[in-house]
Amino acid sequence: MSAIGEAVGIAALALWFAATVAGQLPGERWQQFRRRANFLGLLPYWGFFTSRLATKDYHLCWRPVAADGVAGAWIEVGPGARGERPAFSALWHPGRRPRKALVDLALALVTFQQVQKFDPALIRACPPYLALREFCGRAAGAGGAAAFEFAVLASHGRDSDRPRSVYFLSARHAP
């Protein structure tokens, strides 16, 4: 019995490693394979920081919209508002989770937007949109807004003079 278990274990490790190698290959076919086979997140992709999107800081904002359609000023909420990392983050850095979540959601939203060819109905139904809408809707509701919009803004580095650019702008919603 243990000989069979040993053989099955070794075969499973070999297959798992082969699948991980396949998931690193370039091309949509292999990336699609990785996404489909990525059971419980155990088929990683090791190409970190693959594009210029990593050279921005992301900020989540909402603004109230009055009944006559006039929008108020943007109000930043969420983890993007926290500025620089703490000095001891090399050892202890819990704050990276929500910051990373915002980056992941922003990138997923824009990728989804491109894949769906900017179809507003499909974008409004995608999970990252719904998640950010939920979060901003709670803030807008607490702020007493009758309607709100949310946006992901991108800043371009701490030494850049460039103003924040609108990376994604939502539709108008009730909180």
Next chain:
Amino acid sequence: MNWPTDPARALDWVQVVLAGGAALTAAELLALRREFRPEGFLGWPMAARLVSQRRFPWAGSWMGAVMRERGVQAVAAVRLAAGLGLLAATLAGGTAAAALLAVVLAAGLLLMQRVPYGMEGSDQLAAITAIGLLLARMFPDSGRLAVAVAWFLALQAALAYVTAGVVKLRNPAWRDGSLLRGVLGTEFYGHAALARLLQRPAAARAAIWAVIAFELSFPLVFFCPPPLVLAWLAAGLLFHGTLAVAMGLNAFVWAFAAAYPAIYWCAVR
């Protein structure tokens, strides 16, 4: 604990570092209590939009019942306790390691599903390492399985380095150093002093080519004499330590260092 001169001892060392990393990351999640409140950025009302529409729709309702604010904190607390217990049990040569390892793994997988956005490659590598170790612990008398697990963990780490190197090599913005300067210029992943140091394009190019060379050449570690293997792994620790300081990627130090005893044994066997 003895020097990793055989695969079983190498896996004991892997387990020690894995346990330390699991305890740290679980403690960090406990420190994020406010974020897991309903109004927080990792709160259930928001996470439910992400979890319930993923591949397993049933997971959403199940998680909604048990993985809200207190549930997540309870799972993180269990993982912290199991990680510390695993660390102590391995250092003391105790027999409870397999059960504690299973708890560390199960809690880690549960948290990865609960926080689908915000998890990192280090979480994935830690889970992969824990599964490999658990397999070896299930068959403690199997020398061949211990060898296979050691190679599996060593090759997973080597694959991660090579892939990261290839991705940088294929991208002109990495090769000319501009992407490195851009990343280090951000508030979240950046570092003000290092960004200033790399303002000169030649300095940024030199830094990124050193990283690319390290990552692409990593598999050569398996063909080096023992003193060079240690030097190579020390360079790897320096690399991850630098990333932790420069980019705040502290969990990667633990996740990759956990594979190093396996790499050492595979390289010097």
